[in-house]
Amino acid sequence: MTTLTISALGQRGEGVAEVDGKRVFVPLTLPGETVDIAIAGERGTLEAIVVPSPHRVAAFCPHFGVCGGCQLQHLDAETYSAFKRGLVETALSHANIDAPVAPLLDARGAGRRRVTLHARKNGAGFMAFHSHDLHPIDRCPILVPALATAPAIARAVYAAVGDCDVSITATLTGLDVAVRPDRKARVERLTPLAQQHAVARLSLDGETVIQAQAPVIRMGNALVEIPPGSFLQATEAAEATLSALVVAGLADSAAIADLFCGVGPFALRLAERTRVYAADSDKAAIAALAQARNKARGLKPLTAERRDLFREPLTAIELNRFDGLVFDPPRAGAEAQVKEIARSKVKTVVAVSCEPKTFARDAKLLVEGGYRLEGVTPVDQFAWSTHVELVGVFRR
Numbered sequence: 585m586t587t588l589t590i591s592a593l594g595q596r597g598e599g600v601a602e603v604d605g606k607r608v609f610v611p612l613t614l615p616g617e618t619v620d621i622a623i624a625g626e627r628g629t630l631e632a633i634v635v636p637s638p639h640r641v642a643a644f645c646p647h648f649g650v651c652g653g654c655q656l657q658h659l660d661a662e663t664y665s666a667f668k669r670g671l672v673e674t675a676l677s678h679a680n681i682d683a684p685v686a687p688l689l690d691a692r693g694a695g696r697r698r699v700t701l702h703a704r705k706n707g708a709g710f711m712a713f714h715s716h717d718l719h720p721i722d723r724c725p726i727l728v729p730a731l732a733t734a735p736a737i738a739r740a741v742y743a744a745v746g747d748c749d750v751s752i753t754a755t756l757t758g759l760d761v762a763v764r765p766d767r768k769a770r771v772e773r774l775t776p777l778a779q780q781h782a783v784a785r786l787s788l789d790g791e792t793v794i795q796a797q798a799p800v801i802r803m804g805n806a807l808v809e810i811p812p813g814s815f816l817q818a819t820e821a822a823e824a825t826l827s828a829l830v831v832a833g834l835a836d837s838a839a840i841a842d843l844f845c846g847v848g849p850f851a852l853r854l855a856e857r858t859r860v861y862a863a864d865s866d867k868a869a870i871a872a873l874a875q876a877r878n879k880a881r882g883l884k885p886l887t888a889e890r891r892d893l894f895r896e897p898l899t900a901i902e903l904n905r906f907d908g909l910v911f912d913p914p915r916a917g918a919e920a921q922v923k924e925i926a927r928s929k930v931k932t933v934v935a936v937s938c939e940p941k942t943f944a945r946d947a948k949l950l951v952e953g954g955y956r957l958e959g960v961t962p963v964d965q966f967a968w969s970t971h972v973e974l975v976g977v978f979r980r
Contacts, residue, residue, distance in 0.1 A: 837908025
């Protein structure tokens with residue numbers, strides 16, 4: 585056992601100390617704390633806290649420290665906000681980009697509206713902390729109340745189909761349950777479960793097998809029937825916050841492109857005041873967006889097109905018909921598309937990202953192409969994790 589003092593907080597939320605000139609990463613510790621740890625390579629396991637940090641608080645979840653779902657419940661509010669904002673500042677600094685970073689916006693709302701649980705013989709839950717072993721849970725306090733039964737549903741699904749991953753989304757019309765089983769499942773075993781837990785739809789490997797009613801999410805003035813296993817922002821509050829930042833950033837734009845649009849959380853809101861072109865590679869998402877557009881009232885022209893923006897990005901010439909653009913790519917970023925944006929004449933670009941490092945890489949391309957990064961706003965929807973969402977506004 586080694587006694588040492590934690591000097592910093594790493595980007596994965598782990599305490600960092602130096603031992604014999606080498607860094608050691610110790611989960612669940614804070615800067616300034618004196619701790620007893622067991623060391624294995626560059627990893628440290630906390631044995632005891634000798635002198636705690638004044639910024640340490642008691643975790644509100646009994647599973648914290650064992651369950652791998654959260655990493656930061658032991659931070660007080662000030663330290664937590666500074667850590668998440670610092671993730672963005674560090675990424676920009678490493679890319680040599682100088683831009684103001686706003687204070688962290690709290691977008692946790694009522695909690696996460698979607699969750700994926702692993703269901704196995706010993707229960708349903710998340711992977712254990714720094715492990716591939718399952719840690720079963722009976723509840724998760726960071727979920728919306730409508731998902732209180734999520735662990736029970738996942739256990740019931742396991743009883744019917746065996747090992748599986750169960751994704752559950754709370755919608756206006758009930759729970760949307762998407763199951764990825766390890767083997768072919770018998771649908772009749774799932775029917776009682778769906779009836780008992782007010783499931784709106786249940787799908788297996790993306791195919792709907794039980795549907796009482798279509799799962800619906802409101803986006804602006806439109807209602808969207810989401811596809812099975814559809815991507816949504818983790819919290820309803822985050823979707824509203826991100827959308828408000830996007831709409832504000834593009835307030836002066838008369839023709840807007842929404843790239844990597846998904847089911848249309850930005851496009852549908854933007855189309856309430858101006859014409860929008862929306863593109864994404866997800867066929868089901870584009871179909872859902874088009875259906876929502878057709879049923880909504882009062883929207884300006886909204887074009888929804890399926891297009892693989894990684895393999896076939898919109899060219900600079902195609903982009904020149906727009907004076908505003910928003911893109912919200914997966915965690916890998918949108919390097920190919922951003923290179924075309926940098927060559928275009930689009931006046932205002934709003935970038936939404938869940939990964940500060942790839943955002944900074946893409947931002948550098950835009951800056952080199954003549955854009956100025958007006959500012960970045962970090963948004964906290966992935967509560968108590970080391971992930972942060974952000975919105976950056978670029979102008980020529």
